Amino acid sequence: MSSSTGSLRRSAGSLLIVVVVWELVGKLELIAGGTFPPLSAIFGRLYDDRADYPQHLAATLRSAGIGFAVGSVIAIGCGILFAQFKMLERIFRGVSITFFAVPLIVLVPVLLLAFQGTMPRIILAIIAVYFPVMVSTLIGVRDIDPRLAEVIRVSGGTDRDVMRFVRLRAALPAIFAGLRVGGPGALLGVMLVEFGGGVRWGLGTYLLGSLGRGEPARLWGIGLLATMIAGISYGVFSWFGAYFLRTNLSTTVSMKASSTTLDSDDRYTGLQRLVLGIASFCTVLVLWSGALRLMNLSPVVARGPVAVVRYLFTGARGADARDRLLSALGETLPLAGIGLMFGLLAAFVLALLLDLFPIVGSAFFPFALISQSMPLPALTPLIVLVFGRSVLATVVVTFSVTFFPSYVTIAQALSSSPQGAIDVAESYGARRLQVLRFIRLPQAIGSLLTAARLAAPRALLGVMIAEYLATGNGLGNLLNESRGKLDYGMIWTVGAVSVTFAVLLTQIISKLERQIGRKFLV
Amino acid sequence: MAGETLLKIDNVSRSFDLRGTVVHALKNVSLQVPAGSFLALIGPSGCGKSTLLRLLAGLDTPDAGALSVNGVDPFTLRQQGSIGMAFQDPALLPWRSVRKNIALPLQILKRNLDEYSARIQSLIELVGLSGFEDAVPGQLSGGMRQRVSIARALVTEPNILLLDEPFGALDEILRRQMNLELQQIWMKRRPTTVLVTHAIDEAIALADSVAVMTSRPGRVVEVVQIDLPRPRTTEMFRSTEFHAIADHLSELLFTHATA
Ligand SMILES: Nc1ncnc2c1ncn2[C@@H]1O[C@H](COP(=O)(O)OP(=O)(O)O)[C@@H](O)[C@H]1O
Ligand SMILES: [Mg+2]
Numbered sequence: 128m129s130s131s132t133g134s135l136r137r138s139a140g141s142l143l144i145v146v147v148v149w150e151l152v153g154k155l156e157l158i159a160g161g162t163f164p165p166l167s168a169i170f171g172r173l174y175d176d177r178a179d180y181p182q183h184l185a186a187t188l189r190s191a192g193i194g195f196a197v198g199s200v201i202a203i204g205c206g207i208l209f210a211q212f213k214m215l216e217r218i219f220r221g222v223s224i225t226f227f228a229v230p231l232i233v234l235v236p237v238l239l240l241a242f243q244g245t246m247p248r249i250i251l252a253i254i255a256v257y258f259p260v261m262v263s264t265l266i267g268v269r270d271i272d273p274r275l276a277e278v279i280r281v282s283g284g285t286d287r288d289v290m291r292f293v294r295l296r297a298a299l300p301a302i303f304a305g306l307r308v309g310g311p312g313a314l315l316g317v318m319l320v321e322f323g324g325g326v327r328w329g330l331g332t333y334l335l336g337s338l339g340r341g342e343p344a345r346l347w348g349i350g351l352l353a354t355m356i357a358g359i360s361y362g363v364f365s366w367f368g369a370y371f372l373r374t375n376l377s378t379t380v381s382m383k384a385s386s387t388t389l390d391s392d393d394r395y396t397g398l399q400r401l402v403l404g405i406a407s408f409c410t411v412l413v414l415w416s417g418a419l420r421l422m423n424l425s426p427v428v429a430r431g432p433v434a435v436v437r438y439l440f441t442g443a444r445g446a447d448a449r450d451r452l453l454s455a456l457g458e459t460l461p462l463a464g465i466g467l468m469f470g471l472l473a474a475f476v477l478a479l480l481l482d483l484f485p486i487v488g489s490a491f492f493p494f495a496l497i498s499q500s501m502p503l504p505a506l507t508p509l510i511v512l513v514f515g516r517s518v519l520a521t522v523v524v525t526f527s528v529t530f531f532p533s534y535v536t537i538a539q540a541l542s543s544s545p546q547g548a549i550d551v552a553e554s555y556g557a558r559r560l561q562v563l564r565f566i567r568l569p570q571a572i573g574s575l576l577t578a579a580r581l582a583a584p585r586a587l588l589g590v591m592i593a594e595y596l597a598t599g600n601g602l603g604n605l606l607n608e609s610r611g612k613l614d615y616g617m618i619w620t621v622g623a624v625s626v627t628f629a630v631l632l633t634q635i636i637s638k639l640e641r642q643i644g645r646k647f648l649v
Numbered sequence: 650m651a652g653e654t655l656l657k658i659d660n661v662s663r664s665f666d667l668r669g670t671v672v673h674a675l676k677n678v679s680l681q682v683p684a685g686s687f688l689a690l691i692g693p694s695g696c697g698k699s700t701l702l703r704l705l706a707g708l709d710t711p712d713a714g715a716l717s718v719n720g721v722d723p724f725t726l727r728q729q730g731s732i733g734m735a736f737q738d739p740a741l742l743p744w745r746s747v748r749k750n751i752a753l754p755l756q757i758l759k760r761n762l763d764e765y766s767a768r769i770q771s772l773i774e775l776v777g778l779s780g781f782e783d784a785v786p787g788q789l790s791g792g793m794r795q796r797v798s799i800a801r802a803l804v805t806e807p808n809i810l811l812l813d814e815p816f817g818a819l820d821e822i823l824r825r826q827m828n829l830e831l832q833q834i835w836m837k838r839r840p841t842t843v844l845v846t847h848a849i850d851e852a853i854a855l856a857d858s859v860a861v862m863t864s865r866p867g868r869v870v871e872v873v874q875i876d877l878p879r880p881r882t883t884e885m886f887r888s889t890e891f892h893a894i895a896d897h898l899s900e901l902l903f904t905h906a907t908a
Contacts, residue, residue: 274740281706282754282805283730292753296744374744374785 137490145494162512164344169351172344179333180352186328187317188356190245194252195313199306202257206264206302210294211286216265221407222414227258228629230588231316232595232603233622235323236610240618241422241429247323251316259312260305267301268294300375303368310360311500314353318504322596331504338508338596346508353505354497361500430619438616448617451605452624459590459601460628462518466525467579467586473526474533475575482541482567492538499531503585503592511597521598525589532585533578540574541567576640583636584629591625654684654719656705656809656841661714663700664866673866674700675711680869682858684719685839689856691846691898697867698845699737702811705843706734718809718841726809730758733807733840735815739794741786741801747773748782751800758805765804772800775830777823791818796827803834810835810842816851825883828854832880849898853891854881859898863905870905873898 146166153165164172173180209216216223231251238247268290275293284292321331330353337345416431430438439445439452481488507524514520594603602621609617658680664673674697682688690698703709704716707723716723726732733754741750751769752762773782776796786794795818802810816824828851835842835855846852852859852875859873875894877885885891 272740274736274738275742277708278734278736278740278742278753278801279757281708281727281732281734281811282757283728283732284757288757292757293742296742371744374787 137486138493141490141494162343164347168344169347172342173348173352176345176348182328183330183333184352186245186326187314187321187330190248190329191252191313191317193245194249194316195256195310197249198253198256198313199260199309201253202260202305202309203264203302205257206261207268207290207295209261209265210268211290217403218407218410221411223258223261224630224633225411225626226254227262228584228633229254229622229626230584230591230629231255231319232588232591233606233625235320236606236618237622238320239323239325240615241424245326248317248320248326248329251320252313253316255312255316256309259308260302263301263305263308264298267298271297297375299371300368303364303371307361307364307368308500310364311357311502314357314360315502315504318353318502319592322504334505334508335596338511341512343512346512350505350509354501357500357502358497361497428615430616432623435616435619435623439620442616448620451617452620455600455602455605455621456624456628459587459594459603459625462521462601463525463586463590466522466589467529467582469522470526470529470582470586471533471575471579474530474537474578475571478534478537478541479567479571481538488538492535495531495534495538498527499535501531503528503589507589507592507596511593516597516599518598518600521590521593521600524593525586528585528589529582533575533582536578536581537571537574540570540577573640573643576636576643580633580636580640583632587625587629587632656680656682656684656686656688656718656843657716658701658705659715659717661701661704661711661716663697663704663709663711675704676866676868678714678867678869680860680872682841684841686857687835687842687844687855689844689846689852689859690862691849691852691859692862692867692902693864694847695867696862696864698862699813700867702734702813702843702845705809706732706811730754730805731808732811733802733805733809734811735795735798735802735813737813737817737845739786739791739798741794741797743786746783746785747778747789747797750786750797751804754801754805769800769804772804775834776800776827792820792823795819799827799831806838806840808840810840812842812844814845814847817847824848824851829883831855836879849895849902850886852898853877853894854886861898861901861905863902871901873901 150165150167153163153168156163205219209219231254234251234254235247238250241247242250271294275297276289279289279292317329318331318334320326321329322335324332324335326332330349334346334349334353337349412432416433419429419431422429426434439448442448477491481491503524506527510523510527511520514523590601591603591606594601595607596603598604602625606618606621608614609621658678661675661678662673663675664671666672678697678701680688690701692698700709704711705718705723707725707727710724718726723732742753745753748769751772752765755762755765770782773779776799778793778796778800781789781793786797789797795815799812799815802812802815816827819827832855844852844855856875859875860869861871861873862868863870873894877890877894
């Protein structure tokens with residue numbers, strides 16, 4: 128989609144338009160009285176601040192780099208193991224889904240309680256990297272061209288040889304597709320912990336400080352820089368992925384592996400599924416308690432699953448805690464839902480529209496691609512700056528973190544629709560709108576659910592970050608407040624409850640997705 | 650059953666369940682040829698030729714019956730690395746060069762590749778791919794890829810050679826050439842060979858015996874012995890003997906296809 132020089136030129140052209148419009152809007156102070164400075168002012172400020180940046184940058188990049196490297200190694204290792212041992216994957220699925228769905232910000236207070244120095248940052252980066260890289264590795268290693276495996280077997284090779292000669296190499300494009308998502312993820316993790324405070328150096332610290340002092344140009348400078356770093360890492364890994372995909376020509380490895388679901392449970396009976404579900408749920412609880420024990424924390428600070436239940440239901444202040452939790456949920460969940468809906472709807476409509484006008488679409492696509500890797504912690508302060516500390520800001524944050532990735536998912540699904548079907552339709556005289564209606568639309572609806580599943584946890588995270596940083600509402604605020612009040616029970620409870628909601632939501636969506644997928648396939 | 654020097658297919662059946670309907674790819678197939686001989690399988694497409702070859706390769710197991718070569722089952726044979734196979738689809742590793750694709754079976758058997766570079770080079774010449782040693786499959790035509798996969802099947806000098814329509818994508822002249830080369834290779838070491846083919850002349854040119862198969866259910870209708878002397882030459886293809894056999898085979902194929 129972006130390889131031809133024509134679309135490259137269009138992208139460059141639209142970049143120019145963005146730059147010019149931005150400059151004008153900023154100069155004329157068209158948006159929110161100077162909170163949206165012109166690019167020239169942003170770069171000027173970036174230059175003035177040049178002495179501040181190296182240390183902040185170095186601190187953030189160091190933690191993100193270490194976290195990314197360690198996280199990738201763990202994730203690739205797990206992906207390979209899970210591909211080889213299906214049962215292991217199934218047992219750990221609860222853990223994997225938890226890592227996927229957890230709004231990372233709930234882990235910040237917990238990590239800051241448990242670890243010192245740069246450890247919390249590195250660990251959150253590892254957690255952010257784990258899921259996308261693990262899943263793409265798993266799928267890349269598992270779904271190979273079966274004929275290649277037979278070539279190895281018939282020559283006397285074992286499963287190990289199939290792994291060595293085929294799977295690992297065939298999985299490279301998928302692994303890089305995972306890594307390109309993981310890079311920005313690591314940056315996000317590190318900056319979130321930096322928001323949690325306690326460190327002197329780091330882009331997150333710098334950003335938060337500037338938000339307090341209300342310095343729009345500097346704030347934008349930091350945001351753009353963080354976005355650029357994420358964009359570069361995204362681009363580098365995309366390039367490698369594309370390179371290996373080219374050399375895998377006749378095999379069929381999907382670059383979109385990170386958006387595919389895990390193995391379906393169709394081959395199990397209802398009872399087996401129930402047992403597996405319970406087992407994988409228990410694995411999460413066991414790991415949670417086990418990790419606490421390993422970290423050797425005081426039971427006052429570190430609450431396991433039992434302690435959380437006790438805090439909420441049998442503790443002295445249980446009723447009060449439940450009230451606060453419910454009212455926070457009542458604020459957070461509707462906003463997450465609204466932002467998610469709007470983001471998905473806009474992505475859906477725009478993807479279909481731009482599919483009708485491929486030239487505009489191919490110019491817009493690279494922007495969406497870069498924007499989806501924009502680190503949420505960098506984005507949130509900017510939106511808060513422009514929209515104020517309001518509910519609107521929260522919705523806008525949620526909208527933007529769901530819109531871009533959803534657009535990318537849906538647009539990719541549309542662009543991969545079988546040309547054959549369209550040719551047939553067109554040879555029968557179908558016009559563009561009819562192609563849209565009978566071929567594109569069903570396809571877009573299928574991918575809409577995939578987009579929803581991927582976006583749902585991001586929506587929750589978006590709302591919570593906005594609440595945590597700015598608006599003083601909902602779960603994010605409750606988390607922040609509880610930190611201040613050393614209300615450890617509530618910190619863990621908010622974490623557990625928000626993970627539960629995120630997991631439930633993604634599970635419901637993926638169930639729908641599978642049912643609809645089945646309907647379209649058969 | 651030691652001491653047996655036979656390729657033995659004993660009452661083998663294999664069926665597939667395709668969304669409720671059962672396809673009898675092979676039903677009660679029995680066949681015996683001496684080890685070290687050359688067997689050709691011929692029949693309409695869908696009559697179970699590839700299925701039979703996969704069973705012989707130990708890549709699949711029969712629902713009933715047994716297969717063996719010299720009393721050893723296919724599964725063991727393949728683990729020993731005694732089988733060389735060229736699939737109907739070349740199935741090359743797309744990221745490996747021609748040379749490295751051919752070397753793959755040697756690597757799997759943990760042989761020292763340095764000792765084999767001469768053999769690999771001569772195989773490349775044999776299949777007419779000199780100059781393409783470092784090309785990757787994406788740069789080759791369909792016929793060239795197929796020739797790489799034939800070279801790959803030969804590189805370990807296997808005791809059992811299984812070829813599934815290996816010359817299907819080649820033009821007529823090249824096919825004839827490759828037939829003669831294959832005969833040369835086979836006569837040197839006499840591996841037990843099973844060749845699946847569509848072409849009657851190819852079967853007669855190469856095989857000691859031709860099993861004619863038919864479909865629904867897949868079965869062997871007759872095994873025809875080819876007693877022409879070796880090496881068989883292009884002149885023989887014009888002999889009356891050759892034509893008599895060809896007529897017989899095509900009659901078998903035709904009557905069973907329309908039955
Ligand atoms: N793995 C499989 N799954 C389902 N059906 C199969 C499979 N392999 C072969 N068949 C069916 O078995 C029959 C014989 O196939 P095959 O052995 O490939 O025939 P041939 O090689 O003679 O053309 C065909 O009807 C085919 O559809
Ligand atoms: Mg076949």
